[in-house]
Amino acid sequence: MSLRTAVSSSRQIDMDDALEVAPRLEILRQLYVRNRRVFTENSMVRFFSEITAIQESASFRQFAQNPVVIREHIRSSTGARERQEPVRTTFAGALVLLRDRVRNAVQIDADQEQLALGEPRELRIPDKRTIERLSELVPEQKLAPVQFKIQEAFLTVDHLPATTSKQDTKSAESAREALVSQGKTVVEELRRSNCDTRFLETVISLQSKLQAADDIIQLGIMNISCVEMAKKYDAELSDAVSARLRAHLNSVNAYVAQFPDWRRYTENAAVVELDESDIKKSVAIADEIISSLSAEPDLVDAEVPRTIKLIKEAVGDPKRAFKRTSYALFRTLENLFSKVFEYVAQFASDFATQTSTRLAKWGSRTAAGGLITLMLGWAGALTPIYERLPDAEWLKPAITILRSFVF
Incomplete structure (x- = not known):
């Protein structure tokens, strides 16, 4: 039936x-x-x-x-x-x-x-100049909440240490330690308050990121998400717990503001114009990416789709999305595309000179090739939006070149 x-x-x-x-x-x-x-x-x-x-x-x-x-x-x-x-x-x-x-x-x-065409399905590599052109096009990953790496034929999140100026290092670390201690108290009080489970999990994730002392932009985005969720669930909390939570989130915001990377990121986000349809499209494609990457445990670490989901959820309602959170999703996805495209370009170069079997090692060639095909589809669907973003004009010509590859 x-x-x-x-x-x-x-x-x-x-x-x-x-x-x-x-x-x-x-x-x-x-x-x-x-x-x-x-x-x-x-x-x-x-x-x-x-x-x-x-x-x-x-x-x-x-x-x-x-x-x-x-x-x-x-x-x-x-x-x-x-x-x-x-x-x-x-x-x-x-x-x-x-x-x-x-x-x-x-x-x-x-x-x-x-x-x-009378050609074998397994692989077709363009000429050397085309490969070089692809390598030249694909940029380094951008300043964003998430960066990625492919290590030992496995796609993972690349965690970056939170760094500030030398003169501010000690004060920033002292502030972080105080926030970690304060955050533990907040989490314990929220647990006792019987607040919404999803909200509690979001605050716990913020606490974990504070303890890790890395990915300062991701921490800032997570804090924005917590602030917005706190407004939604404020009525469920006692006045004392609500006040302590607000004070903690304000302190995290002040802590993040000390870091040059966060300041540069917020400046970049401020000049980008994304409308509701742009944001809806990015969220829909992020959902498909999350689902597909979660289904490839031999190729992709589970933290990758989990982290992309965290950034996607920070966007919230596309009608009222903040520039910093909506921009975060676009830059995170762009970093994903650039890392995978860079890996394919390096594989093509190595294969052409018969010095490596990168893609064969990256899981089965069929599975990896299928994932790359999906990446091209996702990136292609977002290209009209990326063409309006600063320094993202590389994506469209890179996709055109990659479509001439057959895995």
Whole structure:
């Protein structure tokens, strides 16, 4: 039976939830059935973003683990017509299966294109000058809440120490130690207050970042997020706890302001103009990136999608987003693209001279190649926005060059 019918007929869920989610599931299924061979980069990103939105909706979570039987289309090895076979799974599993089918359809199209050209699918590397051009285009990572590294064939977060001027080092460290102690008290009081769990987790994350003494821009963004959430949940707190929390967050803000990197970052953010549609688009693509990277534990450290999610959530409502938080997401994603593109450029150069097998070591080549293809789709969808950002004009020509690579 269809996903829509399965959702609507389940006796273990609220009917209102079923009626909200079922049509969205059925629309996705129909889009796949009718268009699986003509997905563009933008439509694929939108398709994946809708899947992520459904997965994260409270209505869907009500029945995500409920069992369901779906019809899987199987083609025999002799090339005969497809047959339908029942597959027992959960609603969550069915949604993941649908997502994977779209990815496979896009990959099959690319494979068939290469076969038509009479070339092997495994790898095609451009000439040396093209590789050099890509290397020249891809910049170093920008001043942002998050930077990345690929070490031992594994994508991870690159934590940067919080550094200030020499004359301010001791005072900054003393202030940090005082904030850590003060933060422990705040966390303990929030735990006793029975406040919202999500808010408590956000304050705990802020405390952990203070203790780590790194990533000062990320700390500043997290503090902005805490300030905004504190306004929302203030009514749930006693006057004493609320006052202590506000004082702590104000102190963190003053601490962050001592650091040159934070001051430069806020100056950069102030001159950038992003509208509501820009922010909504970046949030939707960030959701898909988070979902996809979380599904690649052999290639990507779990901290990467977790940290991107933290920055995305700091944006809050796109209608009222602060420049510093919305800019944070764009620069974080740009750093992700630049690190992966830089890695591919280095691999191409090494492969051309037969000095390395970088990509082969970066998980299976098929998996890594698929991830790079998705990166190109995400970056391409954001290119019109990045073209308006300072020093981001490199992205569009880099994507054009990378599309000539085949993994």
